[in-house]
């Protein structure tokens with residue numbers, strides 16, 4: 001299988017966690033932001049990564065969107081499953097996965113790029129890096145007002161996740177599911193931000209554990225642990 005990705009994207013990390021969790025061998029092709037559209041749009045009709053190419057005649061030729069990749073991988077390799085056999089619990093898994101994907105991953109992106117452009121500029125103050133950060137901010141419409149809303153959305157999410165990840169071991173049920181893998185990937189950009197590291201250390205313990213379980217290298221900010 002071939003995963004088309006941006007090496008630093010938290011949504012691409014999400015796809016890698018699932019591939020790793022299921023121990024499916026795969027290769028990656030890192031695309032250049034902007035130019036990626038020339039390759040991706042004809043394949044999927046979308047402009048976003050990750051895109052998975054299963055590269056087998058009996059399988060779909062293209063699976064685009066990290067949530068669709070999760071579903072595809074669950075069908076391709078049923079164990080370990082990203083789902084739960086119980087119908088109601090499974091509905092909760094996929095509702096959480098969708099919320100994390102459509103809302104929390106985007107909020108994390110907003111807060112992360114605001115941090116990298118301001119307080120966290122020293123992480124890489126080079127002109128090229130700051131240019132990329134400013135381009136991303138423009139592309140996604142990241143303004144201080146929208147960052148404030150994103151930060152309050154994250155506070156709400158972390159309060160909810162605390163009730164699950166801190167108390168029980170996993171977000172739904174007694175083993176990892178699509179919801180845990182999505183949360184581990186989509187909250188990973190916060191690992192570089194001192195506010196989150198200081199106030200929510202349990203988030204980063206769980207992110208670390210899930211990455212280890214999936215055989216995926218830790219995200220920036222957690223590597224040395």
Ligand SMILES: N[C@@H](CCC(=O)N[C@@H](CS)C(=O)NCC(=O)O)C(=O)O
Nearest residue numbers: 009010011047048049050065066067
């Ligand atoms: N819901 C999508 C979101 C993916 C996404 O936002 N990917 C970003 C990178 S983090 C992207 O490809 N952006 C480029 C673009 O929108 O042109 C998924 O889960 O795959």
